[in-house]
Amino acid sequence: MDFELTDEQRDFRAVLRAFVDKQIMPVATEWEHEGRYPTEIVDTMKQLGLFGLTVPEHYGGLDVDKVSFALVFEEISRGWMAIAGIIGSHSLSCWMIAKHGTEEQKNRYLPELATGARRTGIALTEPDAGSDLQGIGTRARRDGDHYVVRGAKTWITNARHANPLPILVKTSITEPAHKGMSILLVDTTTPGFTISRDLPKLGYRGTESCELVLDDVRVPADALLGGVAGRGMQQALSGLEIGRINIAARAVGVAQAAYDGALEYARQRKAFGKPIADFQAIQLKLADMATEIQAARLLTYWAAARADSGHRVDMDAGMAKYFASETAIRASLEAMRIHGGHGYSREFVVERLYRDAPLMAIGEGTNEIQRMIIAKALLSGERKVGW
DSSP: OOOOOOHHHHHHHHHHHHHIIIIIHHHHHHHHHHTOOOHHHHHHHHHHTGGGTTSOGGGTOOOOOHHHHHHHHHHHHHHOHHHHHHHHHHHHHHHHHHHHSOHHHHHHHHHHHHHTSSBOOOBOOBTTBSSOGGGOOOEEEEETTEEEEEEEEEEEETTTTBSSEEEEEESSOOSSGGGGEEEEEEOTTSTTEEEEEEOOOSSOOSSOEEEEEEEEEEEEGGGBGGGOTTOHHHHHHHHHHHHHHHHHHHHHHHHHHHHHHHHHHHHHOEETTEEGGGSHHHHHHHHHHHHHHHHHHHHHHHHHHHHHTTOOOHHHHHHHHHHHHHHHHHHHHHHHHHHGGGGGSTTSHHHHHHHHHHHHTTTTSOHHHHHHHHHHHHHTTSOOSOO
């Protein structure tokens, strides 16, 4: 498969790079340390149409191909990974509504979601259920033409700005459990819906990650995604395939930023009368970083291209997410080592990258889960290595 970008994709990347270089990178370190919400950057993303990445053109969105989708998250994460989180959860939710929603749901939400006039996210994780989504405890009891929802969610990105917020619930208790799971598009202004707190985080600052409480929230039955109960697990998993391409691309962006910083520092920093880039130990680190980053990038584009071709990409996206996120962790650590004591200082960007990188090994399914998905696909005989 040829991974050469098209002229249109190159032009799109050029616009993204200019945006990141001019508006994100100059403020990222300062705003991240202040815990400041990047309102001005969000406004520019609206103007660029980035809130409509996965919204069909019919509803006013960009509906970009998945390789271009990956380029967005790679480039933005090169500047500040938390910014990518703002449109990441939003894009996943929009994709789910576009793919699984009823016509009424699409017409009601997608045009405003495409412009950023509305924003959204997705609420899957609970305090006692992360990787095991079938173990969620949030229940939705049918009461006439409404569902009454009770439960709690955690680590929800965009929670303070989302409306609607797709929430994974159990609408019935069945065996297997996934057949009783559904997604409700919840109006976050409904009584009983409460954001209990913003979670303190090691990295990924600038966008909120919240805990939610749903205390007998009454949700109209027509808010059921797709209009049919019992399909929530399949809807969520289909969205996570795309979400893992997003995470893989974010990881590539973080790793690239770490490498760029390390290369520049190695050229400028002198020891024993010459730049440290002249020392073989530093050269070997840079060579390893560059090789792994390019491999991670190609895995990510490969998964994205297969998604564009209509293939099921659970294994492909899992491989990309797993390898790219581990690469980001290694690259940020090696960049810190190349910086020496300066790498441990908040005055250098590598310190932020080192704190941001681990999230990609956890989000959208831990890397242990990705390895299990990959192994299951291989052992089933459905997929092979080397095609």
